[in-house]
Amino acid sequence: MIKITLPDGSIKEFAKNSTPIDVAKSISEGLARNVISASFNNVTVESTTELGEDGSLILYTWNTDEGKKAFWHSSAHVLAQAILSLYPEAKLTIGPAIENGFYYDVDFGDTSISESNFKQLEDKMIEFARQKFEFKIRSVSKADALSYYKEQNNEFKVELIENLIDGDITFCDHADFTDLCRGGHIPNTGIIKAVKIMSVAGAYWRGDEKNKQLTRVYGISFPKQKELTEYLALIEEAKKRDHRKLGKELELFTFSQKVGQGLPLWLPKGAALRERLENFLKKAQKKAGYEMVITPHIGQKELYVTSGHYAKYGEDSFQPIRTPKEDEEFLLKPMNCPHHCEIYNAKPYSYKELPKRFAEFGTVYRYEQSGELHGLTRVRGFTQDDAHIFCTPDQLDAEFKSVIDLVLYVFGSLGFENFSTQVSVRDPENPDKYIGDVENWEKAEQAIINAAEDKGLDYVIVEGEAAFYGPKLDFMVKDALGRQWQLGTIQVDYNLPERFDLSYKGSDNQLHRPVMIHRAPFGSMERFVALLLEHSGGNFPLWLTPEQVILLPISEKYENYTKKVLISLENSEIRALVDDRNEKTGRKIRDAELSKIPYMIIIGEKEEQENLISVRRHGEGDLGTFTIEEFASLINKEIESTLVQF
Numbered sequence: 167m168i169k170i171t172l173p174d175g176s177i178k179e180f181a182k183n184s185t186p187i188d189v190a191k192s193i194s195e196g197l198a199r200n201v202i203s204a205s206f207n208n209v210t211v212e213s214t215t216e217l218g219e220d221g222s223l224i225l226y227t228w229n230t231d232e233g234k235k236a237f238w239h240s241s242a243h244v245l246a247q248a249i250l251s252l253y254p255e256a257k258l259t260i261g262p263a264i265e266n267g268f269y270y271d272v273d274f275g276d277t278s279i280s281e282s283n284f285k286q287l288e289d290k291m292i293e294f295a296r297q298k299f300e301f302k303i304r305s306v307s308k309a310d311a312l313s314y315y316k317e318q319n320n321e322f323k324v325e326l327i328e329n330l331i332d333g334d335i336t337f338c339d340h341a342d343f344t345d346l347c348r349g350g351h352i353p354n355t356g357i358i359k360a361v362k363i364m365s366v367a368g369a370y371w372r373g374d375e376k377n378k379q380l381t382r383v384y385g386i387s388f389p390k391q392k393e394l395t396e397y398l399a400l401i402e403e404a405k406k407r408d409h410r411k412l413g414k415e416l417e418l419f420t421f422s423q424k425v426g427q428g429l430p431l432w433l434p435k436g437a438a439l440r441e442r443l444e445n446f447l448k449k450a451q452k453k454a455g456y457e458m459v460i461t462p463h464i465g466q467k468e469l470y471v472t473s474g475h476y477a478k479y480g481e482d483s484f485q486p487i488r489t490p491k492e493d494e495e496f497l498l499k500p501m502n503c504p505h506h507c508e509i510y511n512a513k514p515y516s517y518k519e520l521p522k523r524f525a526e527f528g529t530v531y532r533y534e535q536s537g538e539l540h541g542l543t544r545v546r547g548f549t550q551d552d553a554h555i556f557c558t559p560d561q562l563d564a565e566f567k568s569v570i571d572l573v574l575y576v577f578g579s580l581g582f583e584n585f586s587t588q589v590s591v592r593d594p595e596n597p598d599k600y601i602g603d604v605e606n607w608e609k610a611e612q613a614i615i616n617a618a619e620d621k622g623l624d625y626v627i628v629e630g631e632a633a634f635y636g637p638k639l640d641f642m643v644k645d646a647l648g649r650q651w652q653l654g655t656i657q658v659d660y661n662l663p664e665r666f667d668l669s670y671k672g673s674d675n676q677l678h679r680p681v682m683i684h685r686a687p688f689g690s691m692e693r694f695v696a697l698l699l700e701h702s703g704g705n706f707p708l709w710l711t712p713e714q715v716i717l718l719p720i721s722e723k724y725e726n727y728t729k730k731v732l733i734s735l736e737n738s739e740i741r742a743l744v745d746d747r748n749e750k751t752g753r754k755i756r757d758a759e760l761s762k763i764p765y766m767i768i769i770g771e772k773e774e775q776e777n778l779i780s781v782r783r784h785g786e787g788d789l790g791t792f793t794i795e796e797f798a799s800l801i802n803k804e805i806e807s808t809l810v811q812f
């Protein structure tokens with residue numbers, strides 16, 4: 167008998183060589199039907215692997231990341247099988263599961279693959295899937311593995327095998343198809359019910375442009391047709407919400423080849439929106455005891471050598487700026503932190519004056535490869551809603567809680583309800599990797615966990631993910647389409663206070679090092695606006711949206727009354743504009759709906775006579791007639807209700 171420990175800690179006995187499926191059956195028939203993969207003693211195994219010893223077992227279904235990985239990895243085998251069946255001359259290279267689906271890199275020789283071939287590939291995959299082929303892993307000797315692929319003239323697999331250790335090599339068979347593989351499959355191909363080839367792209371062998379160019383075939387598969395349909399609908403919706411597309415339509419930002427790639431230009435509406443976001447945060451930060459500072463866009467190279475940023479960004483980023491003076495060099499700042507350290511250093515502090523919280527909307531520059539640039543999410547110049555808190559180790563607890571409050575205020579006011587957090591702590595196996603003394607690290611890690619606990623955050627602790635200079639708390643937001651975005655970080659730092667020799671006088675009259683906290687609830691203004699656009703589809707909260715109201719006079723006869731309404735609204739600090747084009751009212755309403763302006767006011771004879779306005783809500787329709795005062799208070803009430811209390 168063997169003892170199997172399950173994730174809930176329970177231990178059950180099974181006959182030797184029982185499989186994960188047998189274990190699942192002992193729990194429930196339903197689970198046994200749904201188990202598609204497993205891990206045993208932290209190693210991925212097949213659901214049919216015979217377990218020969220005691221150990222801990224985790225069973226995975228489709229609803230887990232590991233289950234999906236096994237599903238998509240197995241689907242990649244079926245894709246490869248389909249490719250070889252349709253293109254016998256093709257040479258397979260590697261084909262992993264990815265975040266959404268899988269791909270296979272293939273040398274198709276002289277044949278080129280395009281969208282017109284996708285259907286045939288999909289049909290072939292489904293034809294194979296339906297035959298319920300079982301996946302079977304077997305060990306092969308290095309010599310046999312090499313001769314198998316040499317016979318097929320597949321120099322790619324030969325190269326892969328040459329780098330493997332004899333005795334460590336496994337093949338996976340299903341039907342008459344064999345692939346070099348480490349394992350982690352679903353029980354049989356029959357559970358693959360829906361397949362879609364998404365795209366093809368060029369990819370160099372081993373990612374090196376000196377090597378041969380291969381064709382990367384991307385696909386995705388599901389256990390139900392319905393799930394594929396939903397996934398494709400989601401992709402369509404994501405295209406509609408692409409922030410690059412919406413940013414252009416709503417006239418928020420642009421890029422110019424003349425100015426340079428990756429350097430966003432904020433248009434008037436975008437700049438105003440960004441200013442509202444900044445003011446919103448400034449107001450909350452002021453309440454939370456932050457002080458604004460301003461620092462230059464460049465700094466002497468030495469500054470970044472001291473901070474260590476030159477070692478990190480120097481070679482691979484913008485090169486130093488020269489001056490007429492021979493030995494003088496400046497860098498575009500890649501981070502605001504060194505500047506803020508020097509602000510701290512401008513005067514001596516006693517423990518009674520801490521914490522100091524310096525905030526700045528600081529623009530930084532980092533050279534991203536042109537292939538990496540993407541709208542506002544990957545740029546070469548961006549503005550962080552940066553702040554650095556300098557405090558005593560004992561103050562960490564309270565500071566962390568207060569930063570979390572600020573982040574939650576931002577999320578709440580901008581409609582992000584779905585988020586999770588990760589606490590990154592040291593790797594207990596490698597204590598030497600980290601700077602700063604152990605006692606302080608323990609204090610900081612505990613402070614983060616206490617704060618997360620106290621604020622009721624849904625958090626996971628990940629060992630080994632802390633930076634060498636301190637533990638951190640990351641916020642991951644799920645947008646309206648369920649996509650995950652990494653947002654604000656709260657990072658403890660023992661390194662920069664050391665490098666910049668920061669100190670404060672303690673109650674013992676001795677000098678001590680302060681702890682530094684880096685934090686940015688938005689991350690950067692650019693990335694945050696991109697996320698807001700894709701999350702809201704351009705329907706911003708009323709307090710933030712560029713125009714709140716559009717006035718639609720049904721003819722030029724009502725010009726004077728329209729002007730009067732406009733002035734009253736502006737006096738109530740409501741952002742309004744007039745559509746005075748010579749168009750039919752229906753057309754004006756349609757255009758206003760497209761521009762996503764939340765409220766439309768229709769003005770005609772009746773309205774003018776009764777000194778009223780007729781109001782429509784974007785996406786909802788007619789709300790009836792109001793006096794201007796009633797309408798202004800309606801708007802202000804809506805804003806109040808969406809802005810969370812801070």
Ligand SMILES: [Zn+2]
Nearest residue numbers: 338347348349
């Ligand atoms: Zn495999």
Ligand SMILES: [Zn+2]
Nearest residue numbers: 502503554684
């Ligand atoms: Zn920083």
